[in-house]
Amino acid sequence: MYPDLTNCRNCSHTVNSNFCGQCGQPVNIKRVDSHYILHEIQHVLHFEKGILYTIKELLIRPGQNIKEFISDNRSRLVKPILFIIITSLIYTIINHFFHIEKGYIVYTGTEKSAVGSIVDWVQNHYGYGNIIMGIFISFWLKLFFKKYSYNFFEILILLCFVMGVGMLIFSFFAIIEGLTKYSLMKVSGPLGVAYCTWAMAQFFNKKKAGSYIKAFIAYTLGMITFSIAIGILGTLIDNFTK
Structure with missing residues (x-):
């Protein structure tokens, strides 16, 4: 038939x-x-539902767009995990091409230690490193903004988008520094933190000044605990392998 x-x-x-x-x-x-x-390539860069459109929306209205992605419409923006991996890859390529700096984690110990190896891995895998760092920041955001109904994984989605834009901010200044030879990467750090703080506060409650303070503290504590976790893990590995 x-x-x-x-x-x-x-x-x-x-x-x-x-x-x-x-x-x-x-x-x-x-x-x-x-x-x-x-x-x-055209599909990835397509203005609607593509990375360029996602970047534009996250720069203009990060809180509103991420909330809509979580609760209403997940077809307008690039998937968050893909977004942070792509933006981290862009930064990695630019960083290696211009030999700008070693990374956003400063480690002065011996490179032969486990801590040095972990830091080296993070600096060579920014995409995965940012996701792991986002887990730590998400924990503190969940703690500081516990009265809101967002669960841990929804906050992690927020961090993937926000930190992805942060990587693009680093990429922009890395390109400028690579072309002009002026030391501008030290500007990208505070600017990236400022954007992340602003975007996270916009997500929770943009009208309250306390939201910006709590977002900044949560971001800072997330970075600190991430670094501490690397130190503890590396020390434990060194002790067990001696």
């Missing part, structure tokens, strides 16, 4: 059209060529 029936290569569901009715996979997969690569 259905001479053109076939099975989906993704879920094995019986298909008699161009797309699988079960998972949406196309029956005929297009070959990967230059047109495919260009289409994928």
